[in-house]
Amino acid sequence: MKKKWIGGAVSLLLVLCLVISGCSSKNSETAGGEAASDEKQVDLTLLSSWSTDTERGKALQTVVENFNKKNENKIKVNVDINPDWPALQQKVKTMIAAGQTPDIFNYNFNPNDLSRQKSGKLLNLTEYMDDAWKSRFTEQDLQAMTVDGELTSIPFEKAGILFYYNKDLFAKAGIEAFPTTWDEFFDVCEKLKDAGITPISLMTADDAWHATNAFSYLAASLGGTSVFDAGKSLDTPEVVKAAEYMKKLFGYTTADALGGNYSVSSNNFLTGSTAMIIDGPWLIGSISEELSPSIAVAASPTFGDGKVQPGFTVTDTYTPWSLGKTNSKEKEEAAVDFLKYMTSEESSKIFTLEGSILLSTKLTLTEEETTQAGPILGEYIKTNSEAPESIVNLVRNLKPAAASKLPALIEGMMFDRYTPEQFVKQLQAANQ
């Protein structure tokens, strides 16, 4: 009996050994094979959160494939996907801390958190910025990306955030048009609620994105687009008032909004469970064909008191691309080549039309191309480009410590642990 046992255990161990040697030899084979096949090929890794199941992911894939084809046997860009955007950005920071800066990556630019730029691990692109490349951007955008005289990031996207609404659900509640004032907006919410429809998708986890979009819109409506300006305390009557309104707005959302993340909240809108969501253009790609005809976008309501101009927008921050410093000149040049290609007219068109990404690079589209992009994107581009003024979402300008506390603070306010005044005070304190 005992012998049998031993025999079994030994054979099991043997199998395990075989599996291991199999695995490891496979790994080394592929690694060796690649190196041997072409000594000159430069391999670059690009980190992205755009999974190939999304429109922008597909667009990125197309651009990368085009680039790789053009540089066959010379440069190969590999895309590594981590679909959780907040998680990916955190990952990149820890990678920089460990000296493992990714070759190519993008992130949310935050003027109050320049730790990436100041780490000294990002490549300064100033000398590569020739006139031809410069002409792709506006002077203002390049200026914004310059930190301590170094251009370590290339402007790419600065998405406007708009109100998506479900026309069918609006019609069901007897609402004809998207409200233009906040009073009307809350009336609409009440009407939707009475009709048994959850008015709006919100969430509080991670960066509390959909909730902070609403919060930023409200704060700007109350205090103008300079309400979050750098150096200004958050603790102002306008911001407190905005927090009060946000609290009210949470009365019109789904039960899973508290603690929910981006997936939860956007899914509620995309399945027709909620009538509104405040989000960027990337959402367009996730709207199903059946739902698509009933979706429209609109600019924010205002209080009608002239504090902001109607049609103003809250935007995401810059989401630029950066390159990790490397010792190999070849690799550096290859990476720059890729960035240049990525921001070229050709790629910009692909990103905009196929990926629904509104780029910072210059791009003029013909009318035909705009209509081809689909009605929602067309409307989106129009509404976005007509915005007379804009403000960046608050969460993108918070220091990491404040940003990591934000979900708990919002949730605390919803459960009456903090008053809106205390919420704003605590946020300001954490942001010191």
Next chain:
Amino acid sequence: MTSRQIYLYLVPALLFTVVFFIFPLAYVLFVSLQEWDGLSGMNFVGLDNFRYLFEDAAFKTAMVNTMYWILAGTLLHTPLGLLLALLLFSKPKGWKWLRTLFFLPNVISTTALAFLWYFVLHVSLGLVNNSLKGVGLESWARPWLSDPSMSVFASMIPFVLYIGFTMVIFLTQMSTISQEFYEAAEIDGATRAQMDWHITVPLVKSAIGINIIFNTAYCLRMFEYPLLMTGGGPADSSINMSLFIYREMISANRYGISMAAGLMTIVMGTIMMGIVFGSLRLSERRRPR
């Protein structure tokens, strides 16, 4: 027997202990006194990080919740495992098959279980609330995971329920109990429940001890369920130590505070494990063998 050669056998494990325990402990001690975002230089701040922790409500909640986890492991998970082991120990038809089935969730994937239960407890999609609706108890339906008074307990449910591991450890020790005890009891006319209570349970005492130790250690480093089911929310109500440490490092980039919390976790863990070991020793001593 002594031999110098024997040190050869000691060295590899010692090396690992240095790399994975002794050095990290020193490192944690050092970093916990620094202000550091991981990217720029460190800045010595003395005990400021600890002062911050003791004033931070989230950290207090994390400590309390970690205690709740340990209590759940000791008072719910372990007894439930014992109960199920007793049920299977009476060898009902197909008990082996049942044993395999109940152990299954422990091997598939904690991450998948966490997500599964996120949906089971989901306020509108969830199995629980919809079942309650189905049997007319709609007023009992709750946003289990997003109610601050319940979230920490709701996020424990999968851990409390999937007791396969604990159960198997109990069953093993039960299988070593001599049949004679039961035969004698049967002659005395004892019921199965009486036998369970008076014979089996006292004889699996050391398995109870092992299970409590395992579960306490497991609860001290519990990470997956809070992270994936509630993310520590709402309003930090379900955060625990592991999640706090993780969040301070990964999202707040305060490595110093993260490691100060880490040190506190180690202190707390040592105390808790000490209490568990101590009380097990004590209960062993109380009954002379």
Next chain:
Amino acid sequence: MKVLRWICILLFMMVTLVPFVWLILSSFKTNQELFSAPFALPDKWMIENYEKVLTSHPIPHYFLNSTFIAIVSTLIGVVLATLVSYAFMYSFKFKAGWLLIITFGIFIPTNAFIVPYYFIVNWLGFYDTLFGVALVYAGVSLPLCILIVKTYMDSIQKELLEASFIDGAGVHRSFISVILPISYPGMTTASIFLIITAWNELLFASLLTQSEGTRTLQVAIRFFLSTFSANYPVAFAAMVIAVIPTIVIYSLLSEKIISGLTAGAVK
């Protein structure tokens, strides 16, 4: 009485296993259906959900990664534990002290070490490698592993070792030909313990790896909900696919696993 027992068992089965049935059913639905009729059978069985996952995600690859990590970490852990347990069959200076040093780790919640482990693995040059993760798992589990193997070896009669010495075998020979063959139960228990722990671990796996090539099953599952955020049933399908191989392997080996888990613990 018997009825009561069965009621308990069935109740327990319901609570623990019904969620799985629900998961599988839901993975065949459309997103709309999931929200409108969470309980009903799918109107039309959406095999497409599964196709979508299989065509876009290299789940077998993640599975292999997890397997590799589990096996390598287990081998390292068990080999080290066996070696050191053998050393403790002898007497030497400060024996109790050495034992304390190498096993005090069981008291430590190792999640507290995320920062040092992150940098250690990086300094060793194993960042974003499967081996790096395996190494950390082995290190973390080593104290417990030592305790299991050592407890078993303590039950081996010293006379065996003495007899082997009388036969002229040295320290190494005695280890290989006498002690090792009879220590398998203890080693097996430790192995299974380690494999299960390594298989389920998420924190260090997500901290120490980054690329898709080194993604473990747990990390991949964690991402499914973000990847398929617009379509939960597809995420469910992905989860089902991800756990099926484990279930198959487990059901083939369950007897061995369960008996092996306890073989070394029984005296």
